[in-house]
Ligand SMILES: *Cc1c(COP(=O)(O)O)cnc(C)c1O
C-alpha cells in the first residue's frame with residue numbers, strides 16, 4: 001500500500017484574503033488580491049526538547065551553524081543548498097553606563113551590527129537569496145535605504161546572481177553605498193525618496209522578471225525572525241518583559257511579532273514579551289496610526305538623520321499592526337536629537353551603532369521616563385546596524401556641529417611636537 005503524497009510543510013498565505021500559494025511561487029504578492037504574503041509552516045514535527053537540542057547542536061560548523069539556519073525548522077525547513085556567509089550568532093551585550101542612561105536596572109543590547117555586512121538585513125537575505133536560487137531566479141533586485149542593498153549585493157555575489165539595487169540619490173549613508181559598489185551590484189541612484197524606489201522596483205519585478213528581495217518578500221521575514229529566537233535562546237528561553245526595536249519599513253516589527261507568536265505556539269516560551277517599535281519623529285506614520293488605535297494608515301514625506309528608517313509609507317504596515325496587537329505592543333516616535341544623544345551614549349561605551357539603531361535606546365529612555373516600562377523590568381533593545389555604516393553622521397556630530405552637541409568628541413590638530421601632545425594630556 002502506498003501512502004498519500006505528503007502535504008508540503010511550507011506555504012505562502014495571503015494575510016488579506018487567506019489565498020494559499022505554493023512555497024516556490026515567485027510572485028511578491030498575493031496573486032488573487034495583491035495582499036502581503038506570509039510563510040506558514042505546518043505542522044512542526046519535533047518536540048520542544050528535540051528542537052532546542054537541534055538549535056544548539058548545529059553550532060558545530062558549516063552553513064547550518066549560522067544563527068539563521070540553526071533554526072531551520074522554523075525558517076525554511078525544505079531548503080538544502082544554503083547561501084550562507086554564515087550570519088547571525090550575534091552577541092547580547094550589557095553596559096552599565098546604558099543602564100544609567102536609560103534609567104533601567106539592566107538593559108541588554110542585541111547587536112545585529114555584528115552580522116557580515118553590518119546589519120540584521122543579512123539574516124533575511126540569506127533566506128531570500130537561498131530561495132531565489134531554489135526557484136531558479138536569473139536576477140535579484142531590491143529598493144533600499146542602504147543596508148538591504150549592501151546585504152543583497154553580498155549574498156547575490158556569493159550565489160553568482162546579478163543584483164540590481166535602487167537607492168535614493170544623495171540619501172544613502174556612505175558605508176552602505178560603498179558596500180553595494182564593492183560587492184558588485186548594479187546600483188541605481190534614483191532621483192526620489194525610498195518610497196519612490198520601492199514603487200519602481202515593484203514595477204520592475206512585475207514587468208522585467210527579476211526576483212524581488214524587498215522586505216515585502218516573506219522569506220526575508222522568516223530569516224529576520226531569528227533575531228528574536230536567538231535572543232530568547234541567549235536568555236535560556238525566559239522571555240524578557242520588553243523587546244524594543246527601530247521601525248521604518250516595518251519588516252522587522254512584523255518578523256518579531258511572528259517569531260514570538262510562533263515561539264509560544266511551539267512551546268518554546270510560555271508568555272509573550274511586549275514589543276516597542278520606535279520611529280523617528282520625521283518619519284512616524286506608524287506611530288501616528290498607533291495613537292489612533294490603528295483606525296487608519298498614514299503616509300508622510302519622511303525626513304530624519306536616521307536614514308535607515310527614513311520611510312514615509314511602510315510596506316509591511318499590515319503585518320506590523322498584527323505584531324503590535326498580538327504582543328500588546330506600543331509604537332512611539334523620538335526626535336533626531338534624542339536619536340543622536342542615544343547614539344553618542346551607545347558609541348561612548350565602545351559598543352557603537354548607526355543612527356537608526358540608536359532609536360531603540362532613545363525609545364527605552366522615553367518609555368522608562370513615561371513609566372510605560374518599569375525600571376526593574378527586563379528589556380532587550382536591538383541595535384540594528386554597525387557604527388561604521390554612517391561615517392558622515394559621525395563626523396557631522398563630533399567634528400562639525402556648532403555649537404558642539406553634549407557628546408561631541410572633537411579631534412584636535414597639533415604641530416608634530418611632544419610639547420603639543422603633553423599640553424593636550426595636561427589639559428584633560
Ligand atoms: C532596515 C533597518 C531598520 C528598519 O527596519 P524595518 O524592517 O525597515 O522597519 C532599522 N535599522 C537599520 C540599521 C536597518 O538597516
Ligand SMILES: [Zn+2]
Pocket residue numbers: 014015016017018019030031032033034035
Ligand atoms: Zn490575497
